[in-house]
Amino acid sequence: MSEQAINPGPTGAVSDRSILKANLRRAERRRKFRAYGLIAPLFLFLLAFFLIPIGSVLYFSISNPEVVTMLPRVTAALRDWDAQSIPDEATFAALAEDLKRGYADTTLPKVSLRLNYEVSGFRSLLMRTGRKAKRMRAPFKEAIIARDKRWSELIYWRTLKANDSRFTLHYLLQALDLDLQWDGSIERAAPEQQIYLSNLRRTLWIALVVTLACIMLGYPVAYMIATAPPRLAKILILLVLLPFWTSLLVRTAAWVIVLQKSGIVNDALIGLGLVDEPLALIFNRTGVYISMVHILLPFMILPLYSVMKGIPGDHVRAAASLGATPRSAFLGVYFPQTVPGLAAGCLLVYVIALGFYITPMLIGGGSDQMLAYLIAEFATNTANWGLAGALAMLLLICIAVLYPLYQRFAGAGGMKLG
């Protein structure tokens, strides 16, 4: 606060207050700038490495530039087409010109692949015709249909017309097992092609089961560490953190050795005479649950431990001294205070579990695949970034929906972001 605030003005108290207010506002502004300045690097970091990449992934999921930019003439020619009968000679001429140029500048394969997502076989149709387009002469309608009879089928033309916009709902709908038809109507995909929603359901379910298992197993462990004498607590924390020193893939591979038919667990069980046949602990859902819980348990234990450490032991003792049974002391006094830690642990475990795919891929069977596997397949293997983006958006929405739920439970003791 500056000197002016202390020296009283000629008019006395009122002036004092307004000067005080001005100084306060200035100080507040300075404090705010300093605060913004301190978080500016973090904000820029988030912008560059989080918001922008995610934004572009989401943009890919609705972006549809191929047909409009690589087949411009036929797209323009189809604008006035009624979609009820084969297009006229002028449209075929436009197609021939587009194919000729597309083949020469190597954009034709890209748009062929894009249209193949809509109608299987469209790729070979465009490439076959494109290869001979340079030598085609009027009348183009005859020449093109002679090259490939499929050009007299309306479905291909209708699909071309339907994709004359830079944006499309095709990928987003495909991620929901829906098919966008040429006339804009939406239909469910054929039953043998429906994989995304069931995969999503399975992913959410597996993550839920893993989270619940982590609560059951992690809560007692966290309690034990929080109430143990300091030296023992340190050792126990070290044991919880130890798995982080090895990579996820190594831990997963280790589980294969432990759980397989002639692995450590089965050998021990048979050796002890508890079972006659080796148990099927791997390449099924059981193995996936066991390994995922093992990998995610520390994420539940650590937040719980940090909250439990802050609960004074006096509270439960006070409750007991006032006549509470151990059960009601726990439920009424201890447990509610651990809820923020529990909420944080659940959020961490659930969100990480949603993104798992390597562990289910190596330890699970055919019906244990999670959504991230499909996202990885489309992102890195086939480079269908539209569908990968749409599926990623699906996961993102599922996670975003969780956050208000977390807020409600985390309450005053939990983290507040924003």
Next chain:
Amino acid sequence: MIFRKYVAAAAVTLGVVALASTAIARDFTIASWGGGYQDSQRKNFFKPFGDSKGIKVLEDTYLGGWAQFKAMQETGNRPWDVVQIETSELIRGCEEGLFVKLDWSRIGPKDNYIGPAVTECGLGVATVSQLVGYNPKNTKAEPTSIADFFDLKKIPGKRGVRSDPKGTLEFALMADGVDVKDVYKVMSTKAGLDRAFAKLDSIKSNIQWWEAGAQAPEWLISGDVVMSTAYNGRISKANKDGHGLKMIWQNNILYVDKWVIFKGSKHVDTAYEYLQFFSDPKREAAFTNDYTYGQPVKAALKYIKPDVAAALPAGANIADALDTGRQDSVEFWLDNSDEIFERWTAWKAK
């Protein structure tokens, strides 16, 4: 004074860095599959080539998929000059103008190479077969044909199968009696595709899916499965450690990866020289001592010991093989892989 000194120092550093980055062009770079395979290639091809030309040969790893090439197209960046790729990426890259259309006069006479090794944009690197492997210790009755893979009565037990419709659907059809020439004609019809899925359905509850090549021989050795589709090189490697696994070569699925040269690379001449260097039959024969993959140069077979040659995807072993690089195979999968992938995923999850 001090401030000015710092500014000067910064300016000089920036200047040096700028000059250096323009002066240093990227050395000739080859990308391959990595691991022991690339170590072997380094010993037999990369290092000798670099030494003979007195140049530095840099290496990188490429693990498959199109995404890296798509990124290269979008950014215009070309981190490699030569890369070893699979057929589907080869066709796509060749058509999209990413790879050089090879001038065979700069490599060698096409007759020197086996048929599948010669393509518009790629030179075959090695032949890999996906076939049926089994461990005689795990089963009383030994399988004699690929039809036995689907015969649960003759040979009960679990089967390992690659978690990919490509190669697996064809395998099912051929085991059902379809001739290798007609596989794609049959698969292009709805009835044919249904037939392939039905054949796999007949053993579905006994299937264990593998993603990585190393899993199949592991499971055969540990007794988890009684038979498995597997890569021949992996089985041979396990046999070097004395595990006694056996292979059925009938109608094996042949994969021939290819070397390609990037268009616009600054080392196109060096790349051609490398491809010529690679085509030496003696050198290729030496490579098979480490990895039992067949070699693209026909003459290499002369320099390979007969007992090693018996386990190679070469000569008689690939007489009735299905070459995944042939025209109808490539066209079929380019047209239908998206749709079939969805059907396959749905079917697997049931």
